[in-house]
Amino acid sequence: MASNFKAPxxxxxxxxxxxxxxxxxxxxxxxxxxxxxxxxxxxxxFEDTDLFARGVGESTDIVQKQMFTFEDQGGRSLTLRPEATxxxxxxxxxxxxxxxxxxxxxxxxxxxxxxxRPQAGRYRQFTQIDAEAIxxxxxxxxxxxxxxxxxxxxxxxxxGVLLRLGSLGSPAARTAYLDELRAYLRSREGELSDDVRARxxxxxxxxxxxxxxGTRRVMDEAPTLLERLxxxxxxxxxxxxxxxxxxxxxxxxxxxxxxxxxxxxRTVFEFECEHLGAQSxxxxxxxxxxxxxxxxxxxxxxxxxxxxxxRIAIALEPPGGPREGEAEEREGVFVVAEPEDRQAALxxxxxxxREGLAADLDLADRAIKGQMKQxxxxxxxxxxxxxxxxxxxxxxxDTGEERQIDPAKAVAEIAGS
Ligand code: HAM
Numbered sequence: 001m002a003s004n005f006k007a008p009x010x011x012x013x014x015x016x017x018x019x020x021x022x023x024x025x026x027x028x029x030x031x032x033x034x035x036x037x038x039x040x041x042x043x044x045x046f047e048d049t050d051l052f053a054r055g056v057g058e059s060t061d062i063v064q065k066q067m068f069t070f071e072d073q074g075g076r077s078l079t080l081r082p083e084a085t086x087x088x089x090x091x092x093x094x095x096x097x098x099x100x101x102x103x104x105x106x107x108x109x110x111x112x113x114x115x116x117r118p119q120a121g122r123y124r125q126f127t128q129i130d131a132e133a134i135x136x137x138x139x140x141x142x143x144x145x146x147x148x149x150x151x152x153x154x155x156x157x158x159x160g161v162l163l164r165l166g167s168l169g170s171p172a173a174r175t176a177y178l179d180e181l182r183a184y185l186r187s188r189e190g191e192l193s194d195d196v197r198a199r200x201x202x203x204x205x206x207x208x209x210x211x212x213x214g215t216r217r218v219m220d221e222a223p224t225l226l227e228r229l230x231x232x233x234x235x236x237x238x239x240x241x242x243x244x245x246x247x248x249x250x251x252x253x254x255x256x257x258x259x260x261x262x263x264x265x266r267t268v269f270e271f272e273c274e275h276l277g278a279q280s281x282x283x284x285x286x287x288x289x290x291x292x293x294x295x296x297x298x299x300x301x302x303x304x305x306x307x308x309x310x311r312i313a314i315a316l317e318p319p320g321g322p323r324e325g326e327a328e329e330r331e332g333v334f335v336v337a338e339p340e341d342r343q344a345a346l347x348x349x350x351x352x353x354r355e356g357l358a359a360d361l362d363l364a365d366r367a368i369k370g371q372m373k374q375x376x377x378x379x380x381x382x383x384x385x386x387x388x389x390x391x392x393x394x395x396x397x398d399t400g401e402e403r404q405i406d407p408a409k410a411v412a413e414i415a416g417s
Contacts, residue, residue: 008124010115010116010118010122010123010124010125011123011125012123018317021313021316021317022127022309022313025129025309025312025313025316026109026309028152028155028156029107029109029129029152029307032148032151032152032155033148033152034107036105036144036148037105038105038106038107038131038133039105039106039107040106040107040108041088041091041106041107041108042108042110043081043084043087043088043091043108044081044087045080045081045110045111046078046079046080046081047078047079047081047086047087047090048076048077048078048079049067049069049077049078049079050077051079051086051087051090051295052067052079052081052083052086054086054294054295055085055086055089055090055263055291055294055295056082056083056086056261056262056263057261057262057263058262059262060260060261060262061260062082062083062114062260062261065115066082066114066115066116067079067080067082067114067115068080068113068114068115080112080113081113082112082113082114083112083128083261083306084108084110084112084128084130084132085130085261085263085288085291085302085304085306086263086291086295088106088130088132088134088304089132089134089291089292089295089297089302090295092104092134092292092297092300093292093295093296093297097134097135098135098297098298098300102134102135102136103133103134103135103136103302104133104134104135105131105132105133106131106132106133106134107129107130107131108129108130109127109128109130109309110127110128111125111127112125112126112127112128113125114126119278119279120277120278120279120314121278121279121280121310121314122279123310126308126309126310127308127309127310128306128307128308128309129152129306129307129309130304130305130306130307131145131148131149131285131304131305132302132303132304133145133302133303134292134300134301135300135301135302136301137236137287137289137301139236139237139243139267140243141287141303142240142266142267142286142287142303143240143243143244143247145285145303145304146163146165146240146244146249146251146269147244147247149271149283149285149305149307150163150249150271152307153282153283153307153312156312156316157316158282158312158315158316159273159275159315160273160274160275161271161272161273161274161282162252162272162273162274163249163250163251163252163269163270163271163272164252164254164257164269164270164271165240165241165244165251165252165253165254165257165268165269166225166253166254166255166256166257166267166268166269167225167226167229167233167234167236167240167266167267167268168258168264168265168268168286169228169229169230169233169234169265169266170230170233170265170266171265171290172230173225173228173229173230173233174225176228177223177225177228178204178205180223180228181204181205181207181222181223182200182201182204184222184223185200185204185207185218185222186200188218191214191215191217191218192210192214192215192218193210193212193214193215195210195212196210196215205258207219207222208222208256209256224255224256225255225256226253226255227255233266236266237266240267241253251269257269257270259284259286263288263290263291263294264286264287264288265286265287265289265290266286266287266289267286267303268284268285268286268287269284269285269286269305270283270284271283271284271307273312273315275315275318276311276315279311280311281308282307282308282311282312282315283305283306283307283308283312284305284306285303285304285305285306286303286304286305287301287302287303288301288302288303288304289301289302329381330379330380330381330397330398331358331379331381332357332358332359332360332379332380332381332382333349333357333358333359333360333380333381333382333383333384333414334359334361334371334375334382334383334384335349335352335359335360335361335383335384336362336368336371336372336375336383336384336385337361337362337371337386338368338386340388341386341387341388344386344407345361345362345386346361348384348386348407348410348411349361351411352411352414352415355411355415357414357415358380360375360378360380362374368385371383375397376397380397381396381397382394382395382396382397382414383395383397384405384410384414386407391404391406391407392404392405392406392407393405394410394413394414
């Protein structure tokens with residue numbers, strides 16, 4: 001009987017058959033990031049609530065609605081991490097990494113938690129791979145970051161990916177721009193949809209996403225933030241674009257790209273996968289030159305991204321079965337034996353495993369026929385059928401080909417084949 005317990009809403013179990021694609025994502029990111037000099041860091045799964053309130057930003061949806069916050073026995077307010085950047089910056093300061101050669105390049109991966117409304121591709125516990133380069137404001141950092149994320153996604157073979165790129169400039173330029181945009185929208189209020197009109201104060205940028213025809217006409221002529229960047233920010237962004245153009249990475253310039261976290265300055269970007277429906281963002285990031293200061297450190301620039309492992313896994317392996325090529329190849333040996341040869345079977349399997357080979361045996365008292373079926377089920381490349389002290393039979397499970405094998409030499413022969 002199934003129990004009444006279920007994984008909590010918005011969470012899921014990663015079953016063994018879903019593991020290979022996630023492992024491939026992890027390994028690909030690790031290889032690409034470590035080749036680029038990024039060192040692995042792991043931070044706690046929970047932090048002082050204040051770190052995220054200050055780091056991610058009081059006004060964001062994440063801090064206002066989505067944090068899993070609790071009080072510990074000592075009355076401290078703690079929060080399950082909703083993202084990695086604030087924690088990595090906290091660790092950078094706590095361990096005096098500003099004394100190291102800059103930028104300090106770090107990467108991490110693991111579970112993150114946001115109390116969002118669950119739907120396909122949006123969970124309350126999700127997995128990110130995150131990279132941060134802290135301590136340099138060179139546009140080279142932005143370009144390198146984007147290239148690395150691009151390469152991870154491309155190497156994995158995710159199809160239909162679009163890179164959106166924008167710049168938010170400085171907080172001051174952004175505030176001035178938003179005031180200008182509000183004034184512009186008010187000057188043409190009569191042409192806007194009710195929805196957009198109601199949100200002029202709260203979120204004027206929403207108007208850029210509207211489908212409403214009148215609103216679209218108004219927005220075609222609206223000023224954009226990119227046109228209002230301060231000179232140094234505009235030059236920085238030009239250089240990032242120039243570097244990307246030279247590296248051959250295609251991007252879509254998006255003057256209205258906004259991100260759900262408050263710490264961004266200058267470059268922002270998002271990778272979208274067109275096969276994913278509503279939750280199409282498979283990764284995103286940008287520069288956060290004010291964050292470390294916001295956390296009480298010296299003025300220190302930074303830039304980074306996070307990739308969404310769960311969404312990339314869905315893109316590579318849509319529900320309903322793996323795409324071609326994602327199925328695992330058969331490997332290893334399944335030792336088949338009569339009950340009286342059990343001990344020999346266990347000894348042989350142990351020896352094969354110590355040689356680094358995948359080896360398995362029946363653990364459920366199956367008859368020989370059942371053991372052969374089990375060998376097939378577990379995906380063994382060979383079955384080794386023992387027969388007392390006499391020679392055993394090695395069967396290739398793909399071709400059905402069989403040959404005799406001396407059990408005493410089986411380990412050496414199989415290890416060498
Ligand atoms: P973010 O855009 O909030 O950025 O998240 C990055 C990626 O994590 C998203 O593109 C998405 O793939 C995945 N993700 C986010 N929330 C969920 C969810 N509820 N369920 C499934 N996947 C999700 C950040 O977190 C920034 N810390 C990135 C960054 C690093 N910026 C600078 N450095």
